[in-house]
Amino acid sequence: MSLFAVSTLLLLLSGSGLALQIQCYQCEEMTHDCSTPEFIVNCTVNVQDTCQKEVLVKEDGTHYRKSCASSGACLIASSGYQQFCTGKLSSVCITCCNAPLCNGPRQKKRPPSAASPPTVPRLPVFCLYVLLVLLC
Template sequence: MRRCAALLLIIGAAGVCAALQIQCYQCEDVRQDECSSPEFIVNCTVNVQDMCQKEVLVLEDGIHYRKSCASSGACLIASSGYQQFCTGKLNSVCISCCNTPLCNGPRHKRRALSCAHTHTHTHLSLLTLIPLLCWR
């Protein structure tokens, strides 16, 4: 029975990971990627906005950025809908979606996996172990 209690505690801790808010950069129509500083960081709505979105527009006066929190469904639909307009040339519009904290900021070297990447796999693996270890 102790094994069951320990597993339930681990699963509870993994569940906390899913309830955390993702943070994203948020700004409207900013040039030169200026909105990747701390004052533009926002907490996204828990269980609604689970992704960060970044729009890059190439206009006559330069590159403009829009960054925000987004729901995965809305972001993925928008990014696929604008894929044909993502040319890098004048009037280009590129929309990208990501699901790790502050991932819509400037590009950095690859980091270790975040909670957002590991939670689903950890949670499902532990759930499949409970019947094997607890109810024998």
């Protein structure tokens, strides 16, 4: 019976996101895209659930600010600067995302090749939970 209790607790924690911590790139006013391992930070659990990226176009070039943020604060900041996101001089673009290291460089889409290994579909947590219960 204790296995059932433990599996229920794990299901609740994984489903609610309480056990998750996101990683983001973090830097201030860099003139290069600071998307290298030394700029990776662990965000605060249950507080910072989003990565934020600011791209500023200044006279001396493009500057980057990257950080962890709460989703609410990031969305407010990004919506407030939408009108200034032009890509021209004095442009400020703020974007928010909630996947690990998503405030890094854009991933180039690769065409599927015959040499790439087949992908295995992942079972949802609930299915794993049911399987665990049935095995007990």
